[in-house]
Amino acid sequence: MRNKIYCSLLMITSLLFSVNTFAQDNVTSESVMRSNGKIYVVVAICVTILIGLFLYIASIDKKIGKIEKENL
Amino acid sequence: MRKSWWKILAAVLLLYTFIAGFLIKVPDIGNLKETIRNLFFHVPMWFGQLILFTISLIYSIAYLRNPNLKHDIYAIAFAKTGIVMGILGLVTGSIWATYTWGEPWSNDPKQIGVAIAMLIYFAYLVLRNSVTDIDKRAKISAVYNIFAYFIYIPLIMILPRLVESLHPGGKGVEGNPGLNGADLDATMRLVFWPAVIGWTLLGTWISTLHIRINLLRDKKLINAE
Numbered sequence: 003m004r005n006k007i008y009c010s011l012l013m014i015t016s017l018l019f020s021v022n023t024f025a026q027d028n029v030t031s032e033s034v035m036r037s038n039g040k041i042y043v044v045v046a047i048c049v050t051i052l053i054g055l056f057l058y059i060a061s062i063d064k065k066i067g068k069i070e071k072e073n074l
Numbered sequence: 075m076r077k078s079w080w081k082i083l084a085a086v087l088l089l090y091t092f093i094a095g096f097l098i099k100v101p102d103i104g105n106l107k108e109t110i111r112n113l114f115f116h117v118p119m120w121f122g123q124l125i126l127f128t129i130s131l132i133y134s135i136a137y138l139r140n141p142n143l144k145h146d147i148y149a150i151a152f153a154k155t156g157i158v159m160g161i162l163g164l165v166t167g168s169i170w171a172t173y174t175w176g177e178p179w180s181n182d183p184k185q186i187g188v189a190i191a192m193l194i195y196f197a198y199l200v201l202r203n204s205v206t207d208i209d210k211r212a213k214i215s216a217v218y219n220i221f222a223y224f225i226y227i228p229l230i231m232i233l234p235r236l237v238e239s240l241h242p243g244g245k246g247v248e249g250n251p252g253l254n255g256a257d258l259d260a261t262m263r264l265v266f267w268p269a270v271i272g273w274t275l276l277g278t279w280i281s282t283l284h285i286r287i288n289l290l291r292d293k294k295l296i297n298a299e
């Protein structure tokens with residue numbers, strides 16, 4: 003069970019990484035992040051918050067799983 | 075992975091909602107402008123709440139049929155998450171209303187209906203905490219939860235449709251309060267329904283955390299039965 007959660011965490015973190023590199027690549031160049039009234043910046047921020055929340059919930063989930071195992 | 079696939083699905087669906095929800099082309103309706111995108115965030119709160127309250131109702135009925143404390147723990151957890159979603163729905167609705175209806179609270183039948191429904195569910199929490207005997211608390215709150223649900227449904231789904239309202243789906247306007255008939259075009263549906271499923275799954279996930287903590291806390295009581 004714990005391995006599975008680690009797997010999913012890794013997957014979500016890798017998603018986070020791709021968002022970050024995406025943002026850095028476009029700081030200097032006039033491209034996606036600055037187009038359409040910079041709406042992509044809002045998307046990046048909201049997605050980051052969402053990923054953060056999911057990581058937090060997943061970590062609580064993991065902690066409860068640990069306690070459940072101890073109490074078996 | 076077998077047990078947690080739906081948690082990953084919740085994350086994927088909500089990521090999709092947050093990306094597509096901001097970027098897809100939306101129809102231009104009335105004074106909504108870009109705020110029509112709130113449909114992907116505000117409306118799923120209410121859909122999610124309806125589904126979570128329904129699950130809660132099922133566990134309350136299950137408790138009355140078979141008085142196992144587990145059912146009570148499930149019922150309260152889903153109701154609590156539903157209440158949280160309702161508060162978020164009311165607040166986001168008020169923000170949206172400020173910029174489309176002109177004020178956060180216009181005493182619209184839908185706002186009043188849902189506010190009363192929320193108060194009824196707040197009373198559910200108060201009632202539970204006022205009974206110290208665990209079995210009595212479970213039984214009384216199960217009965218009250220069933221009663222609350224069947225007031226909640228007319229308040230949010232029947233009464234608002236019988237009167238005129240600023241909110242979509244009132245008298246004279248076709249369709250569901252959240253889905254105003256033809257206004258919701260095909261691309262919006264492609265984001266809206268995944269959003270509903272995503273938020274519902276996330277609500278369920280949070281509820282299960284609550285359930286697992288309470289099952290651990292009340293382990294001795296449950297095993298004693």
